[in-house]
Amino acid sequence: MLGGVRPSGSRRSWWLREALAAEAAAAPHLASAAPPLRGTTTADVVIVGGGYTGMWAALRATELEPNARIVLLEADICGGGPSGRNGGFVTNWWDDYPTLIERYGADGARAMGDAMEAAVDEVGAFCDAHGIDAWYTKAGSLSVSAAPAQDGSWDDAVASLREHGLGDRYVPLTAEEIARRVRSPVLRDGAFMPGAATVQPATLARGLRRVLLERGVVIAEGSEVVEIDGVRPGSLGKLGASARRAPSRRGNGQGIRPVRVRTRSRAGDGEVLAGSAVIAINAWAAGWPWFAQRLVTWSSYIVLTEPIPDRLDDIGWTGGEGVADARFTLHYLRTTPDGRIAIGGGGGRAGFGGRIDGVFTDALGDARRAAAGLRRLFPSIADVRIEDAWGGPIDISADHLPWFGSVGMRPINYGHGYSGNGVGPSLVGGRILAARALERADDPALALPLANGRAPRRFPPEPARFVGARLIREAAARRESMEERGEDPGFVLRELSRLPRRIGYHLGPD
Ligand SMILES: Cc1cc2nc3c(=O)[nH]c(=O)nc-3n(C[C@H](O)[C@H](O)[C@H](O)COP(=O)(O)OP(=O)(O)OC[C@H]3O[C@@H](n4cnc5c(N)ncnc54)[C@H](O)[C@@H]3O)c2cc1C
Numbered sequence: 001m002l003g004g005v006r007p008s009g010s011r012r013s014w015w016l017r018e019a020l021a022a023e024a025a026a027a028p029h030l031a032s033a034a035p036p037l038r039g040t041t042t043a044d045v046v047i048v049g050g051g052y053t054g055m056w057a058a059l060r061a062t063e064l065e066p067n068a069r070i071v072l073l074e075a076d077i078c079g080g081g082p083s084g085r086n087g088g089f090v091t092n093w094w095d096d097y098p099t100l101i102e103r104y105g106a107d108g109a110r111a112m113g114d115a116m117e118a119a120v121d122e123v124g125a126f127c128d129a130h131g132i133d134a135w136y137t138k139a140g141s142l143s144v145s146a147a148p149a150q151d152g153s154w155d156d157a158v159a160s161l162r163e164h165g166l167g168d169r170y171v172p173l174t175a176e177e178i179a180r181r182v183r184s185p186v187l188r189d190g191a192f193m194p195g196a197a198t199v200q201p202a203t204l205a206r207g208l209r210r211v212l213l214e215r216g217v218v219i220a221e222g223s224e225v226v227e228i229d230g231v232r233p234g235s236l237g238k239l240g241a242s243a244r245r246a247p248s249r250r251g252n253g254q255g256i257r258p259v260r261v262r263t264r265s266r267a268g269d270g271e272v273l274a275g276s277a278v279i280a281i282n283a284w285a286a287g288w289p290w291f292a293q294r295l296v297t298w299s300s301y302i303v304l305t306e307p308i309p310d311r312l313d314d315i316g317w318t319g320g321e322g323v324a325d326a327r328f329t330l331h332y333l334r335t336t337p338d339g340r341i342a343i344g345g346g347g348g349r350a351g352f353g354g355r356i357d358g359v360f361t362d363a364l365g366d367a368r369r370a371a372a373g374l375r376r377l378f379p380s381i382a383d384v385r386i387e388d389a390w391g392g393p394i395d396i397s398a399d400h401l402p403w404f405g406s407v408g409m410r411p412i413n414y415g416h417g418y419s420g421n422g423v424g425p426s427l428v429g430g431r432i433l434a435a436r437a438l439e440r441a442d443d444p445a446l447a448l449p450l451a452n453g454r455a456p457r458r459f460p461p462e463p464a465r466f467v468g469a470r471l472i473r474e475a476a477a478r479r480e481s482m483e484e485r486g487e488d489p490g491f492v493l494r495e496l497s498r499l500p501r502r503i504g505y506h507l508g509p510d
């Protein structure tokens with residue numbers, strides 16, 4: 001089904017290869033501009049993680065305090081993780097409005113919706129301002145039903161938005177209206193989110209890196225953080241990460257002990273002593289004792305077709321909209337300027353104990369599931385060649401929303417839990433983290449309810465978490481496939497797949 005293509009494993013995704021090739025052609029000196037850390041250095045803020053969250057945080061820190069010394073540590077290269085591997089959907093949160101109201105109240109939900117909508121535009125404005133050709137296309141996003149069981153999955157969100165005078169943020173569409181944007185024999189009704197965009201995700205990540213280097217941020221790639229304040233991943237360490245209302249203390253020479261971050265790289269060991277720290281390591285956070293109980297890691301795989309612009313014309317999908325079906329094991333698909341389709345999802349599975357291993361990068365079966373989704377949705381292009389496949393880890397929280405906080409009373413700030421929807425939200429997350437790290441209590445980002453939210457529910461400990469997640473995932477995937485074939489999944493499968501919701505998690509099918 002993949003025609004001999006295998007998931008890229010630790011090899012770079014197609015997006016990142018493309019971005020790195022363009023970077024090498026335009027500015028070859030950038031490749032060696034972020035050597036590994038060696039020896040001891042100091043910083044006002046040390047940032048762990050060179051994905052969008054860490055890089056937006058660094059960018060914001062340079063705006064808030066241009067003279068601050070910012071050191072960013074990345075185990076791989078910036079954009080080597082999900083920020084250079086994702087689907088490139090820059091979405092807002094209007095489709096999750098009922099959950100936002102439940103979590104933040106009506107005013108808070110509105111504030112969060114507005115912030116996430118603005119973030120989509122800000123990504124585009126950032127690319128424009130810095131000459132980053134990340135294919136930013138604001139053509140909106142379609143939620144579609146691909147089986148009767150998925151019909152009207154957006155009804156609650158649409159109704160809630162209407163009730164609050166926000167009906168234009170997420171608009172229901174009939175099957176005919178969907179077909180005017182994309183034709184498929186299995187697509188039914190849907191909803192349209194006009195305020196969404198797509199990007200070439202890795203070009204955005206590498207563009208961020210370039211701007212940070214231009215602003216004097218010290219970036220050390222190939223530098224894995226192995227210890228923060230005496231705590232190591234997998235160790236028992238000091239538990240008890242808590243969210244605080246506002247940052248109040250920094251280790252900046254005012255009597256607070258600096259944060260000590262140790263690294264390991266091919267160049268040797270390194271160490272940063274910093275006034276404050278930002279931990280922006282996404283799914284890898286599940287391996288650190290502070291966060292292990294509140295995150296489940298989950299894989300997602302993408303396949304990319306050869307360029308097929310004429311075939312896109314045939315199915316009428318020429319407007320650049322992102323498309324996602326309403327499965328729990330959802331398919332998300334988008335086009336590229338040269339006429340390819342990238343489709344992801346359709347499966348995925350939980351990792352064990354916070355380990356980020358081959359489950360997230362080498363699972364041929366999961367990549368095949370994404371390709372099977374393409375063929376089901378568009379049988380008329382079933383013969384197209386798949387050119388590349390890759391996967392990455394997702395950081396699932398109990399309510400599918402990220403959260404931000406600090407570790408105990410230390411100036412160590414973190415943000416994660418985007419649950420597979422972090423491209424736009426990470427810009428807001430970066431602002432929150434920069435404001436926390438630099439103690440800007442009056443920063444507008446810290447007024448957002450997200451900045452002060454409570455931590456989500458814990459997940460059961462391992463191995464129960466792993467076994468439970470796998471069981472429920474199998475039940476959900478099987479149920480959804482049966483529903484797509486018009487078969488009745490039966491009581492047991494239906495109830496098993498609903499179990500997470502029944503016990504209070506905002507996860508899994510209803
Ligand atoms: C296949 C896939 C498709 C997705 N599609 C979409 C989409 O279309 N739209 C959307 O909104 N979201 C999507 N997501 C989610 C999105 O990619 C993430 O939410 C987002 O990239 C998070 O950014 P981040 O900076 O927090 O994390 P990351 O990009 O994961 O960055 C974290 C970085 O931390 C580094 N790191 C980890 N541990 C250490 C350590 N100990 N020391 C140093 N560095 C460390 C990692 O190497 C990594 O580079 C997708 C994710 C995947 C995997």
